[in-house]
Structures are given as structure tokens and as C-alpha cells.
Amino acid sequence: PGNAIKQIDRKILDAMIPGWASATASATVEYYVYDTRMPTQFMVYPPQPSSGFGYVQMKYAAAPAEIAIGAVILIPDIYRDVLMDYMLFRAYSMDSDVPASANKAVAYYQAFQAALGVRTEVEEKEAPDVN
The missing domain is CATH 1.10.287 (Helix Hairpins)
Structure with a gap:
């Protein structure tokens, strides 16, 4: 893992770096933009290369699957x-x-x-x- 990725408000990123979404791609992410209206998505700057070799380490949680009566419940x-x-x-x-x-x-x-x-x-x- 590299340096910590900093969160930035989209309006601030738009003001600081106009056209940031189409900037030169880099596998090293500096900022991420998160919108609570789209909780399963985030945008990063600079954009990731089309080769898909970028890497971000993060925590993720999802709703658990339904379980049947009598099934073993696996929780922390x-x-x-x-x-x-x-x-x-x-x-x-x-x-x-x-x-x-x-x-x-x-x-x-x-x-x-x-x-x-x-x-x-x-x-x-x-x-x-x-x-």
C-alpha cells in the first residue's frame, strides 16, 4: 500500500482542478470523492488507467444474506x-x-x-x- 488517500469534496476538486475527471490517468490515487446518495460508488483523482492496474485498499461492509431457520449464523x-x-x-x-x-x-x-x-x-x- 502507498500513501493514504484523502477525501475531498467534489466542488472543491472541481474548483482546484477543472476537468479532473479527464486528467492523465495514474495508478496512484491522491483523492477520492464520496457521495452519500451513491453509497456503493466513489470517484478517484487522478483517474485510473484503462489497463485496470490501479489499487485501493479499503474497508467494505454489506447486508448479510438471508439465513434459514436452524442455520449457523456466522458473525463476528x-x-x-x-x-x-x-x-x-x-x-x-x-x-x-x-x-x-x-x-x-x-x-x-x-x-x-x-x-x-x-x-x-x-x-x-x-x-x-x-x-
């Missing part, structure tokens, strides 16, 4: 407790015959939300559109 260990809180919330929510179930469901849901909220804040700091 850090999410095990969060998933367990959600499953217990769902189980206690369905158990309306037992008076204490509603309170337990609320408690597990709050624990789930709190844990997920912490994860979201951390993940937001890693988002590509955060300067």
Missing part, C-alpha cells in the same frame, strides 16, 4: 451479545401469557439498542464521507 464475536439481546427481546415479546415477559422484553430491547447505538457511533467514525 463482538456482535454475539447484541444478537442475543435481540433474540431474547423477540422471544419475550411473543410470550404474552407470562406477566413478567413484557418487562423482560423491554429490558432486552433497550440493551440491544444501547449496544447497537455504540456500534453505530464507532462505525460512523469509519464512514468514508467523514472528514
Whole structure:
């Protein structure tokens, strides 16, 4: 890997380097432009060579595939407790015959939300559109 690639706002790049999208290609990327309206795409400057030999190392996350009932769920260990809180919330929510179930469901849901909220804040700091 080479130097860190810096994020730049498209308006700033347009002002600094008019016509940047058609500039001379280089395998070494200096800047990237990310638009939250197109979360699966980003643009780079200078443009990549048509040979496709450019290289960018990045983190990527995607929605998981659907799983069948009884299937093994493969998730990182850090999410095990969060998933367990959600499953217990769902189980206690369905158990309306037992008076204490509603309170337990609320408690597990709050624990789930709190844990997920912490994860979201951390993940937001890693988002590509955060300067």
C-alpha cells in the first residue's frame, strides 16, 4: 500500500482542478470523492488507467444474506451479545401469557439498542464521507 488517500469534496476538486475527471490517468490515487446518495460508488483523482492496474485498499461492509431457520449464523464475536439481546427481546415479546415477559422484553430491547447505538457511533467514525 502507498500513501493514504484523502477525501475531498467534489466542488472543491472541481474548483482546484477543472476537468479532473479527464486528467492523465495514474495508478496512484491522491483523492477520492464520496457521495452519500451513491453509497456503493466513489470517484478517484487522478483517474485510473484503462489497463485496470490501479489499487485501493479499503474497508467494505454489506447486508448479510438471508439465513434459514436452524442455520449457523456466522458473525463476528463482538456482535454475539447484541444478537442475543435481540433474540431474547423477540422471544419475550411473543410470550404474552407470562406477566413478567413484557418487562423482560423491554429490558432486552433497550440493551440491544444501547449496544447497537455504540456500534453505530464507532462505525460512523469509519464512514468514508467523514472528514
